[in-house]
Amino acid sequence: MVQGTTSDAGKSALVTGLCRVLARRGLRVAPFKPQNMSLNSAVTPEGGEIGRAQALQAQAARIAPHADMNPVLLKPSSDTRAQVIVAGRPLRDMEAAGFHDYKRIAMAAVMAAWERLQAQHEYLLVEGAGSPAEINLRERDIANMGFAEAADIPVILVADIDRGGVFAHLVGTLELLSPSERERVTGFVINRFRGDLGLLQPGLDWLEARTGKPVLGVIPYLHNLRLDAEDAIDxxxxxxxxxxxxxxxxxxxxxxxxxxxxxxxxxxxxxxxxxxxxxxxxxxxxxxxxxxxxxxxxxxxxxxxxxxxxxxxxxxxxxxxxxxxxxxxxxxxxxxxxxxxxxxxxxxxxxxxxxxxxxxxxxxxxxxxxxxxxxxxxxxxxxxxxxxxxxxxxxxxxxxxxxxxxxxxxxxxxxxxxxxxxxxxxxxxxxxxxxxxxxLDTVHTIDMEALREREIERLADCLEQHLDLAALLPQGVDAAPAAGSQCAPPG
The missing domain is CATH 3.40.50.880 (Class I glutamine amidotransferase (GATase) domain)
Structure with a gap:
């Protein structure tokens, strides 16, 4: 499971790229996001509604999207109210407090979808939502550590260095987790790095010594990465x-x-x-x-x-x-x-x-x-x-x-x-x-499907080059980088 220290830390992109990394190796992989909040959604072939990011991740996995990949979707209609989509179908509108109470029921739908996907695929890549360190949302959590504990899966923590304070984000998030949750985190990924990696290395060494957990990769800033946005307009x-x-x-x-x-x-x-x-x-x-x-x-x-x-x-x-x-x-x-x-x-x-x-x-x-x-x-x-x-x-x-x-x-x-x-x-x-x-008199043709494919491949190339795939991929899966990577190293 990929969790983030903040919203927009890079969770969606990391899951998308890893779906393609595994699919390249001929593995049956699928994405999963227990709970999403987004006004960008997609319709699956069976007529279910899921987050747009999960539909893109399914494309990266080279499979059709399905409602089980995002069993709970919240579509806000005001600052305190949202339409609740469960198993691809609209349930009803709820105020925030009402949904908090409903999470006990929602968890059953989440786990049922998880079990169905497990039965159909060799590997599942899970995306968290927001941050696992939101103290006010920890009770009855179905989006981050609450799900990870229930499903008993390891967690990678990703942070965005471009917004600043990356070490505080990672160490602070870890400190706010319970002992069992902290133990579940297997390593860190630092996203959107630009500069000289040598200048960052002392900080990485300190982070590993301070937490006892490895840095699994430093992902360079991919300029003009053109993938469907999960929600916010870039x-x-x-x-x-x-x-x-x-x-x-x-x-x-x-x-x-x-x-x-x-x-x-x-x-x-x-x-x-x-x-x-x-x-x-x-x-x-x-x-x-x-x-x-x-x-x-x-x-x-x-x-x-x-x-x-x-x-x-x-x-x-x-x-x-x-x-x-x-x-x-x-x-x-x-x-x-x-x-x-x-x-x-x-x-x-x-x-x-x-x-x-x-x-x-x-x-x-x-x-x-x-x-x-x-x-x-x-x-x-x-x-x-x-x-x-x-x-x-x-x-x-x-x-x-x-x-x-x-x-x-x-x-x-x-x-x-x-x-x-x-x-x-x-x-x-x-x-x-x-x-x-x-x-417009003269029109230049834009093929969005081909563009998405090129960007997914570009992202996967980058992850192959800059992640410790030997530590991330299951035992026995080839971790050698794909030939012809188009991603330049940081700095």
Whole structure:
């Protein structure tokens, strides 16, 4: 199990890379994250919902993702409330205190999923959540040491040296563990190192002498590692290409912003994320992303002046695209009579598409294929949404589905479109067609699937070179680094 001294210490990346390291050796390996909190999620082939990072880790393991790989997923809709997904299916919304009480029941689902994966795979690589040293969360813990103790598995502790204080993080975390938990930690990994390794060596020697535990590797800072984010937006990876100007509001409860990764990597797209209080710049295309609390995020758009900006954007001929929650916001009204996302009520939409959305209990989770007739291109993606959007009888849908139905909407003037499909830009042909619709004349093709594969391989190369695989891999598994590693050593 890989646990971290902090959030974003490198747990997800380490598990992803190690999944590929083992898969390269022909071993049946699978990822596992007992509890995840993320608004970036994926739909598995059997129709379950899991964290996006676990779907990527499954790809690294060269297997299909499954709901058992992330048995508990929390999707926050406010600072104290989250939708609880168990075994791939939405259970209900809970306040933080209520979920704390529910953990006793959740642990049973976690252990059942763990046992099923054990029966199907030779090796499991487990990712913790946050830090195991959160004193207020230790009781009934199912995400870190609570799970490790129940499953009786060894733990690697990873820390991010780039944020500073790495030795304090590692020693302090170890000190806050119980004796049995401390004994369970088999070694440390230091992540995101840049500089002269020789200058770090005295600190490594001190750490090993102080704790009696080995440093299993120092991983260099991998610049521009382009893998699906578990949750937070890495604004440092915003595209600064020359060509089409794309603007995206950073909604407080933005979800599945990985939809835009293909645009962030595009050399002909200048993508800008705009947060609270920031003035959105002129754009060719504005994208309203998904949201876990659509009515609240719609109110945020109004509070930050976006309706006037969008009207001005459209007057000057710009295009506007809504994805999932963004589609709902573009309609005439959003009704939530049951309080599915927050308090029951209704909100007036932006009235840019002729549709009305009603949120209901239950969730649509499926993979979808179809065509966009107006753009003459095939599309595919996945749906994760509550409720239904109903078009006016004389309105045009956007995506014609394989079953003959329609998804989303397209305005009469062709400037505004919306769809429930996530992953719309991942298909090279669909991405090219959408960028041409938005005004880009010459389109450079981006293949996100091939890009993910290259980055997984790059990460695995790096781990092969800089981790003590002989100490990490099971006895009898070849620990020799793969030939042709593309990772430069630290410094």
């Amino acid at each position: 604004t440092a990876q915003q595209s600064r290409g020359q060509g089409l100007r794309v603007v995206v509001p950073v909604l407080p409860r933005i979800s599945n912003h990985t939809d835009l990764d293909a645009l962030r990597q595009h050399p002909e797209v200048d993508l800008r994320y705009v947060g609270a209080g920031e003035q959105p710049p002129p754009a060719d295309l504005v994208i309203l992303p998904g949201s876990k609390n659509v009515r609240a995020d719609l109110a945020w758009l109004r509070d930050n002046g976006w309706p006037d900006y969008l009207q001005r954007h459209l007057r000057y001929g710009g295009k506007l695209l809504g994805l999932c929650g963004g589609l709902q916001m573009l309609g005439q009204r959003i009704d939530d009579p049951q309080g599915v996302e927050a308090d029951a009520g209704s909100s007036t939409g932006l009235d840019l598409l002729p549709l009305v959305t009603t949120l209901r209990e239950g969730k649509v989770l499926r993979h979808t294929r179809g065509r966009i007739p107006a753009l003459d291109c095939a599309v595919s993606g996945y749906e994760i949404h509550c409720g239904e959007s109903v078009l006016a009888s004389d309105a045009s849908g956007f995506v014609q589905l394989e079953d003959g139905g329609w998804d989303g909407a397209l305005s009469a003037d062709g400037q505004v479109a919306g769809t429930y499909l996530h992953g719309l830009f991942d298909s090279p042909d669909a991405c090219n067609a959408l960028l041409r619709w938005a005004g």
